Amino acid sequence: MDLTAVVLRAAAARPRVLLVTVPGGTAVRLAAERALRSRDWPSASTPAGADLMVVAGPDCPPLRSALDRLWQDMPQPRARVRAQAPDDVSSVLDAARDRLRSPGRSRADVRGTADGNGHSDRGHPGDRGVGGGVPRAGDPAAEDGGPGSGAYGEPPEDGSRGGRPGGRQGAVGAHRAAPDDRRGGHPDPHDTAEHGDDRRADHGGQGGNGEHGGRADPGGGSGGHDGHGNGGMELPGGLPMAEQGEDRDGLTLDRLHVPLGPLLADWPAGLTVRLVLQGDVVQEAALDGPPACTSTDLFWTRPWTRAAAGEPVAVGEAARRRAAARLDSLGRLLSVAGWPAEAVAARRLRDELLAEAPASAVLPRAERLARRVGRSRTLYWLTRGIGPLSTADARAAGVSGPAARAGGDVPARYRRWLADVVDDVRQSDDTAPLDPVAQESPRGRWDAARPPSVALTEALPGLLVGAELGAARLIVASLDPDPDELAFRRAEVARG
Amino acid sequence: MVEAGAWWTVLAAPAILFGLAGLAVVGDAALDARGAGRPLTPGTAVRPLLAVSRALLAQPRRLPAPDRLLWRAGVITVPVAAVLSTLVIPFGGHVVADLSVGVVWFNAMEALTWAGLWLAGWGPNAAFSLIGGYRFLAQGLAYELPLMFALISAATGARSLRVTDIAAAQHGLWYAVWMPFALLVHLAAVLAFSFLGPFAYPAGRDIAGGVLGETSGADRLLLQAGRWLWLAAGAAMAVPLFLGGGAGPGLPAWAWSLVKTLLVLGLLVWVSRRLPVIRADRYVELAWVVLLPPAVLQVLVPALVDLNL
Numbered sequence: 086m087d088l089t090a091v092v093l094r095a096a097a098a099r100p101r102v103l104l105v106t107v108p109g110g111t112a113v114r115l116a117a118e119r120a121l122r123s124r125d126w127p128s129a130s131t132p133a134g135a136d137l138m139v140v141a142g143p144d145c146p147p148l149r150s151a152l153d154r155l156w157q158d159m160p161q162p163r164a165r166v167r168a169q170a171p172d173d174v175s176s177v178l179d180a181a182r183d184r185l186r187s188p189g190r191s192r193a194d195v196r197g198t199a200d201g202n203g204h205s206d207r208g209h210p211g212d213r214g215v216g217g218g219v220p221r222a223g224d225p226a227a228e229d230g231g232p233g234s235g236a237y238g239e240p241p242e243d244g245s246r247g248g249r250p251g252g253r254q255g256a257v258g259a260h261r262a263a264p265d266d267r268r269g270g271h272p273d274p275h276d277t278a279e280h281g282d283d284r285r286a287d288h289g290g291q292g293g294n295g296e297h298g299g300r301a302d303p304g305g306g307s308g309g310h311d312g313h314g315n316g317g318m319e320l321p322g323g324l325p326m327a328e329q330g331e332d333r334d335g336l337t338l339d340r341l342h343v344p345l346g347p348l349l350a351d352w353p354a355g356l357t358v359r360l361v362l363q364g365d366v367v368q369e370a371a372l373d374g375p376p377a378c379t380s381t382d383l384f385w386t387r388p389w390t391r392a393a394a395g396e397p398v399a400v401g402e403a404a405r406r407r408a409a410a411r412l413d414s415l416g417r418l419l420s421v422a423g424w425p426a427e428a429v430a431a432r433r434l435r436d437e438l439l440a441e442a443p444a445s446a447v448l449p450r451a452e453r454l455a456r457r458v459g460r461s462r463t464l465y466w467l468t469r470g471i472g473p474l475s476t477a478d479a480r481a482a483g484v485s486g487p488a489a490r491a492g493g494d495v496p497a498r499y500r501r502w503l504a505d506v507v508d509d510v511r512q513s514d515d516t517a518p519l520d521p522v523a524q525e526s527p528r529g530r531w532d533a534a535r536p537p538s539v540a541l542t543e544a545l546p547g548l549l550v551g552a553e554l555g556a557a558r559l560i561v562a563s564l565d566p567d568p569d570e571l572a573f574r575r576a577e578v579a580r581g
Numbered sequence: 582m583v584e585a586g587a588w589w590t591v592l593a594a595p596a597i598l599f600g601l602a603g604l605a606v607v608g609d610a611a612l613d614a615r616g617a618g619r620p621l622t623p624g625t626a627v628r629p630l631l632a633v634s635r636a637l638l639a640q641p642r643r644l645p646a647p648d649r650l651l652w653r654a655g656v657i658t659v660p661v662a663a664v665l666s667t668l669v670i671p672f673g674g675h676v677v678a679d680l681s682v683g684v685v686w687f688n689a690m691e692a693l694t695w696a697g698l699w700l701a702g703w704g705p706n707a708a709f710s711l712i713g714g715y716r717f718l719a720q721g722l723a724y725e726l727p728l729m730f731a732l733i734s735a736a737t738g739a740r741s742l743r744v745t746d747i748a749a750a751q752h753g754l755w756y757a758v759w760m761p762f763a764l765l766v767h768l769a770a771v772l773a774f775s776f777l778g779p780f781a782y783p784a785g786r787d788i789a790g791g792v793l794g795e796t797s798g799a800d801r802l803l804l805q806a807g808r809w810l811w812l813a814a815g816a817a818m819a820v821p822l823f824l825g826g827g828a829g830p831g832l833p834a835w836a837w838s839l840v841k842t843l844l845v846l847g848l849l850v851w852v853s854r855r856l857p858v859i860r861a862d863r864y865v866e867l868a869w870v871v872l873l874p875p876a877v878l879q880v881l882v883p884a885l886v887d888l889n890l
Contacts, residue, residue, distance in 0.1 A: 089638075096635035099628050122617045125628055130786050131794040134801060136635065160640040160797040343708050350789060365712050421787045423779075423858025429616050463779075464857050554712060555860055558787035
């Protein structure tokens with residue numbers, strides 16, 4: 086066994102995993118999170134830091150391109166797998182590890198940049214044919230162009246992907262010169278900032294997740310660019326320039342278009358919010374429609390849909406599911422708030438509730454979590470005043486769940502969740518029959534025609550404007566619309 | 582008496598620093614395993630060190646129009662500055678370079694990290710990465726002034742900027758006892774310049790890893806190593822500044838230095854898990870309005886004591 090093989094085996098013992106959920110994949114995601122936690126495979130928040138990409142959930146054609154871009158962003162050696170059902174997760178992860186440690190194939194991947202053979206994912210069972218290695222490998226310009234190689238060039242109207250090494254090869258030639266020019270001899274810092282910022286706008290969304298379809302305003306970008314005298318169509322890296330606009334204090338600042346979503350760590354899968362940022366303050370926020378994934382697999386509200394269909398469902402089962410859903414939301418919120426230790430605690434409790442652990446065993450730990458997080462002065466100090474949504478406003482927007490009952494800012498909402506979790510755990514052994522209308526579903530009163538997450542999503546843009554980027558993430562996490570409900574509604578609408 | 586400049590200390594100081602940083606990583610992993618309900622064995626605790634093997638393999642990143650030179654410079658600066666900062670930190674009876682301005686040297690190395698991390702955020706030419714870089718500057722703005730006053734408190738107490746003088750001046754009464762606030766500020770700043778735990782703001786999960794988000798392979802390893810090396814260096818610096826250096830009964834000086842450093846390091850690792858990330862927009866307010874005035878008053882205490890002597 087040569088040295089490389091030893092090193093590969095060692096690295097594959099603890100791969101960093103980019104876990105990507107697609108709408109309808111909640112059950113698979115939960116199984117994957119549980120498996121990754123017990124295996125100690127850490128979670129990566131960007132493709133750059135990941136060795137293994139695990140797609141949880143059914144195929145969703147509109148998200149394929151976003152998934153492909155994430156995949157193209159992953160450094161080799163790498164592997165990509167998809168788990169379609171919760172029971173597959175363990176075997177899929179084992180297969181992925183074997184692929185990461187298999188020396189022959191992975192080294193071919195490493196060399197792939199030179200010899201045009203980079204298909205680490207070729208023919209994976211259960212995965213879409215992505216041809217992930219091709220772009221990096223097949224683009225000779227990426228090799229010779231030096232920093233900022235023109236190979237990255239891509240028509241701006243393409244949606245800004247900046248021609249990831251390997252993106253579409255379209256405009257390679259057209260933009261070759263620009264990046265080198267910039268590097269070679271434009272000392273003008275303003276100019277550089279312009280270039281940089283705009284590219285960042287695209288790349289940020291990209292690095293974080295993926296999809297950023299067309300830019301809102303490529304034309305404005307070019308204008309700003311010309312204003313800085315860099316001339317003509319030679320855009321750095323083939324990317325349009327940042328435009329400018331007045332900020333809240335009346336200063337003219339660069340505006341960056343940064344999409345959040347649809348695939349971002351600790352983010353409602355499939356949701357895309359297009360932000361216009363000045364610095365890191367949100368100036369404008371617009372909601373993209375959810376990607377046209379049609380999924381009718383509702384995990385969190387299943388007791389309610391079953392009860393509505395006339396099946397007998399116990400109140401305890403619904404309460405258990407509801408508590409788990411809110412712990413899941415809390416896990417995301419705590420993760421976004423940068424408190425990984427407590428996020429893990431919330432997720433463990435969630436998994437135990439779903440594994441039918443007796444209420445008496447879960448209750449003390451739920452109370453402990455509620456004490457630690459709910460009474461944390463630090464967390465309160467850090468989140469107070471962010472995203473205020475009064476009960477009246479919430480009800481007017483059609484929001485009915487904990488967000489409406491909390492009637493306040495981010496801490497009001499997470500404290501409401503915590504109190505609800507403790508209550509629900511207490512009644513999780515109740516065997517009375519569930520009334521799906523009287524009992525609130527995790528995100529609010531269940532209505533198949535208009536699931537409660539729809540109202541939560543619609544309330545988002547108004548709350549995000551004016552928030553700093555980190556605060557914006559907290560607001561989304563504290564409302565936490567369920568992507569499955571959005572996909573469900575889409576399916577219902579499609580069905581007519 | 583502290584002996585400076587022995588040739589082997591040039592090798593020993595980085596080795597000890599790497600050992601301490603490794604122990605901090607292992608300790609953190611052990612706490613992680615406990616929190617996640619995994620069985621705790623020596624094998625599980627050292628698993629994070631497998632990241633080294635991964636870094637050797639990973640392909641370097643190719644991004645559209647990165648500022649490769651500055652990016653690389655920034656990434657390298659962070660761990661290198663951490664190692665260089667140890668030159669002036671006495672360990673037991675030895676120090677690599679007993680500079681007359683040792684405290685300033687340490688602070689200068691720490692300020693280099695500002696440049697390094699900002700460049701690491703700037704280089705990849707990506708929005709979240711750049712925001713991460715700027716977040717560190719905002720955080721630096723918050724922690725740096727109180728930290729400087731904390732360092733100056735100890736220096737004023739000893740009437741010297743030489744770190745070995747400061748350690749020697751505490752015979753009998755540690756500065757931690759009559760400058761507790763300065764020690765507290767120093768420890769918070771250690772977490773802040775190693776951007777770990779509550780100060781992981783520049784590498785926050787809400788901006789998809791921030792300065793770390795676009796790095797892979799060796800770059801990521803260097804930045805991650807820089808964090809833990811800085812944590813270890815900051816913990817080691819707290820010992821001569823506030824905890825009497827190698828002084829103590831019974832054991833040799835190096836053993837006391839080691840024990841005290843490990844205790845400080847353990848405390849920092851533990852605390853870093855108990856708090857959510859502190860956003861700089863709120864921390865600046867706290868640092869300037871609440872922490873700064875007592876930090877200035879804290880300098881007055883040794884100054885007045887010195888005048889009386």
